[in-house]
Amino acid sequence: MHTLTGAELMVAxxxxxxxxxxxxxxxxxxxxxxxALARRGTITHILARHEQGAGFIAQGMARATGQPAVCVASSxxxxxxxxxAIADAHLDSVPLVAITGQVPLAMIGTDAFQEVDIYxxxxxxxxxxxxVRSAAELLTVIPEAFRLAQSGRPGPVLIDVPKDVQLQQVSxxxxxxxxxxxxxxxxxxxxxxxxxxxIDAAERPVLYLGGGVVAAGAAPLARALAEQAxxxxxxxLMGLGAMPSDHPLSLGMLGMHGARFTNFAVQESDLxxxxxxxxxxxxxxxxSAFAPHARLIHIDIDRAELGxxxxxxxxxxxxxxxxxxxxxxxxxxxxxxxxxxxxxALKARFPMAMPGRDDIAQHYGLIQAxxxxxxxxxxxxxxxxxxxxxxxxxxxxxxPRQWLTSGGLGTMGFGLPAAIGAALAQPQRTVVLFTGDxxxxxxxxxxxxxxxxxxxxxxxxxxxxxxxxxxxxQNLFYGQRAIASYYTHHVDFVxxxxGFGLPAxxxxxTADPRRLLAEALGRPGPVVIRCPIxxxxxxxxxxxxxxxxxEMIEAGGVVQ
Amino acid sequence: xxxxxxxxxxxxGFEKRVLELExxxxxGVMSHIVGLFAxxxxxxxxxxxxxxxxxxxxxxxxxxxxxxxxEQLIRQxxxxxxxxxxxxxxxxxxxxxxxxxxxx
Numbered sequence: 184m185h186t187l188t189g190a191e192l193m194v195a196x197x198x199x200x201x202x203x204x205x206x207x208x209x210x211x212x213x214x215x216x217x218x219a220l221a222r223r224g225t226i227t228h229i230l231a232r233h234e235q236g237a238g239f240i241a242q243g244m245a246r247a248t249g250q251p252a253v254c255v256a257s258s259x260x261x262x263x264x265x266x267x268a269i270a271d272a273h274l275d276s277v278p279l280v281a282i283t284g285q286v287p288l289a290m291i292g293t294d295a296f297q298e299v300d301i302y303x304x305x306x307x308x309x310x311x312x313x314x315v316r317s318a319a320e321l322l323t324v325i326p327e328a329f330r331l332a333q334s335g336r337p338g339p340v341l342i343d344v345p346k347d348v349q350l351q352q353v354s355x356x357x358x359x360x361x362x363x364x365x366x367x368x369x370x371x372x373x374x375x376x377x378x379x380x381x382i383d384a385a386e387r388p389v390l391y392l393g394g395g396v397v398a399a400g401a402a403p404l405a406r407a408l409a410e411q412a413x414x415x416x417x418x419x420l421m422g423l424g425a426m427p428s429d430h431p432l433s434l435g436m437l438g439m440h441g442a443r444f445t446n447f448a449v450q451e452s453d454l455x456x457x458x459x460x461x462x463x464x465x466x467x468x469x470x471s472a473f474a475p476h477a478r479l480i481h482i483d484i485d486r487a488e489l490g491x492x493x494x495x496x497x498x499x500x501x502x503x504x505x506x507x508x509x510x511x512x513x514x515x516x517x518x519x520x521x522x523x524x525x526x527x528a529l530k531a532r533f534p535m536a537m538p539g540r541d542d543i544a545q546h547y548g549l550i551q552a553x554x555x556x557x558x559x560x561x562x563x564x565x566x567x568x569x570x571x572x573x574x575x576x577x578x579x580x581x582x583p584r585q586w587l588t589s590g591g592l593g594t595m596g597f598g599l600p601a602a603i604g605a606a607l608a609q610p611q612r613t614v615v616l617f618t619g620d621x622x623x624x625x626x627x628x629x630x631x632x633x634x635x636x637x638x639x640x641x642x643x644x645x646x647x648x649x650x651x652x653x654x655x656x657q658n659l660f661y662g663q664r665a666i667a668s669y670y671t672h673h674v675d676f677v678x679x680x681x682g683f684g685l686p687a688x689x690x691x692x693t694a695d696p697r698r699l700l701a702e703a704l705g706r707p708g709p710v711v712i713r714c715p716i717x718x719x720x721x722x723x724x725x726x727x728x729x730x731x732x733x734e735m736i737e738a739g740g741v742v743q
Numbered sequence: 744x745x746x747x748x749x750x751x752x753x754x755x756g757f758e759k760r761v762l763e764l765e766x767x768x769x770x771g772v773m774s775h776i777v778g779l780f781a782x783x784x785x786x787x788x789x790x791x792x793x794x795x796x797x798x799x800x801x802x803x804x805x806x807x808x809x810x811x812x813x814e815q816l817i818r819q820x821x822x823x824x825x826x827x828x829x830x831x832x833x834x835x836x837x838x839x840x841x842x843x844x845x846x847x
């Protein structure tokens with residue numbers, strides 16, 4: 184018979200799940216849990232400076248490794264501050280277990296100090312959530328939370344634990360098994376055979392890879408399928424890295440800021456094989472005008488995604504790794520010379536324009552210069568905005584889980600804490616964070632966490648004194664009335680970073696910025712590198728919101 | 744230039760459906776279910792809910808309009824961890840017909 188407090192049991196069950204690091208901030212209602220952390224001394228706690236930072240540190244760990252990661256907060260404001268990071272994990276299908284303290288059971292519903300209904304508030308942004316009513320329930324709830332977070336389509340699970348439940352003694356005979364990933368749905372081999380026939384018969388197929396391919400560990404299989412059947416391949420923002428950007432069949436990212444040839448190839452396709460993707464509006468543009476000549480094969484582990492946006496010709500509810508493994512031996516190898524030649528012609532005629540690629544003082548040139556200093560083992564994290572789209576377009580990503588970005592929710596402030604989490608989870612790697620001055624200021628306080636842990640994060644700050652994408656939209660679509668998108672006060676980020684205890688450099692304060700960049704990136708541990716960017720530089724090409732993907736605008740407002 | 748343009752919402756049909764859900768009987772399940780309908784802008788016309796005799800499972804009857812998003816709603820319902828099954832019936836199912844006399 185084992186006898187523990189609820190709090191000790193929580194920590195023991197996290198150990199049982201293989202958890203070694205958690206990120207959080209303590210407070211009154213979660214203090215018994217923190218005391219158990221101190222007593223057991225088995226789990227490393229990363230003290231964030233804001234609970235949203237803790238949530239994104241855990242997300243960084245989960246996104247880099249694919250394993251569920253844990254964040255912790257107290258009741259009330261601690262819990263509500265986690266919500267944005269939880270919602271972000273929900274939209275990008277990241278396995279996250281969020282643990283919150285709650286006021287004692289008897290005080291729930293009395294508007295007690297720091298009481299909020301985080302159970303109710305988190306319902307729309309979690310896969311599932313629990314309000315634990317006795318310490319004994321923890322024995323099933325915690326393994327179940329880990330099972331749910333990583334099974335099927337991954338996602339966040341919240342566990343709200345009242346303070347008295349953490350203090351309650353519980354006796355039990357046997358430890359529960361850790362929660363593990365369920366096996367996927369049974370594979371419909373008739374549908375797989377039908378998909379193979381459609382691929383064999385198609386003249387202009389395109390393979391469309393989403394984040395689900397990365398989540399399922401199916402990237403090598405997707406690449407093998409593309410090579411075997413000579414299928415040009417596009418990726419969503421979340422799917423980047425599934426196929427190396429320099430692969431001859433890779434057409435890069437599609438959608439709102441994809442290259443024109445990429446979107447044109449999709450629009451001309453007669454068969455679109457969508458794998459592990461949800462046909463998000465930023466990827467497909469106006470859905471009714473998307474790939475109008477294509478039969479759609481849609482493979483996803485979430486059945487609700489099949490037919491949600493576009494009615495597929497063939498829907499396959501499956502783990503995409505299993506589906507692709509079954510598809511490979513059934514698909515006929517072929518060269519598809521005509522279609523590949525046509526795609527090559529599209530690429531030559533409508534290439535991804537990257538002006539200033541050789542100029543480190545411009546956005547594409549800076550991204551290129553950073554990439555040249557790093558090898559393929561580096562993890563590339565971004566915040567949200569113009570810099571995110573430029574990096575997505577230009578960085579030579581080459582492996583799954585190399586690319587960590589906030590896709591669905593588009594959360595400014597994601598980058599810094601996520602980069603810290605990735606660096607702590609994979610200390611052997613260099614993590615480069617591309618951020619903007621708008622995004623960085625949304626979780627700036629985590630520079631203290633970065634300094635404290637000396638995590639190997641290279642912060643590349645693209646500073647243009649604007650909320651760049653907002654400024655861009657106002658200029659393009661709101662009669663150039665730029666309101667609330669330009670910072671009239673310019674923060675001295677180098678001094679700020681130094682104040683947090685980080686080495687910091689300004690690329691303008693040197694005669695040889697390439698050398699300074701190389702030195703800064705080559706240092707061990709964290710560094711902040713400020714790089715000014717022209718506020719008038721916009722992200723092109725662009726599908727205007729609500730338009731079809733073949734109605735892209737270029738620099739100068741030219742509609743192609 | 745226009746901003747975000749969504750496809751117009753499909754016009755509500757007048758045909759109704761009855762959904763029969765079996766759900767785990769514990770606090771919070773109802774808010775998971777009705778919240779799902781509310782946040783996907785889908786009206787629920789009627790709700791009846793009672794625990795089954797053994798007490799661990801409840802049955803929920805929902806009266807809804809059969810517009811084209813209903814299938815998506817059912818798939819989302821089936822993803823809820825506490826929803827054990829969803830069955831679809833025609834609107835003339837006796838459960839709401841008999842309940843009507845309490846709503847006069």
